[in-house]
Amino acid sequence: MPPVRRRRFVLGAGLAVATLSSGALPRLARAASLTPTPRQTEGPFYPVAIPADADNDLVKVAGRGREASGTLLRLQGRVLDVNGRPVAGSTVEIWQCDHQGHYLHPGDRGPRDEDFQGYGRAVADGGGGYSFRTIKPVPYPGRTPHIHVAVLAPNRPRLVTQMYIAGDPQNARDFLYRNLGADGQRAVTVELGPVSGNEPGALAGTFDIVLLA
Helix, strand or coil, X not given: CCHHHHHHHHHHHHHHHHHHHHHHHHHHHHXXXXXXXXXXXXXXXXXXXXXCCCCCECCCCCCCCCCCCCCEEEEEEEEEECCCCECCCCEEEEECCCCCCCCCCCCCCCCCCCCCCCEEEEECCCCCEEEEEEXXXXXXXXXXXXXXXXXXXXXXXCEXXXXXXXXXXXXXXXXXXXXXXXXXXXXXXXXXXXXXXXXXXXXXXXXXXXXXX
């Protein structure tokens, strides 16, 4: 290659590398599609009536002096579209059984922990973020530990799914979890870890929810 042409080639290659390193790569990464969160059954225990206290703290019920029994769990995440963009203003609902395996529902006649709210909701902020203060889910006959989740986003159909705990030995025996397949399981399985601060024994996990555009 003649010296002048070769120099132009080298300069051009250097410019291309500089362009990628200064911002094109993040744009390419953002363009990659995320795996949509799989739909799952709502189950029979969605509340018949939304409780008067339906905020994002399920551990403390308004008007009651005690907090719910069970292992405290701080659950957070973001609501995103498949391109990684936040879906602000989405309403996120969760409902789950108490530490004894009983739901806030007339069809579940077991003795409930009246200090556990059982249901809560939060609205995603401008970055798609949401959070809940709840308890670590527990198993009950036929089901591995899970939390039911529903998302109502602007101009999208309601998504209902379930969140599971990574490494729980009962996951492999749960028919709904098994039917998700490997990709679906990865999308709804959350690692839990300890929380630093003034809540001894508390756990935390992050569950990002990905909606179809």
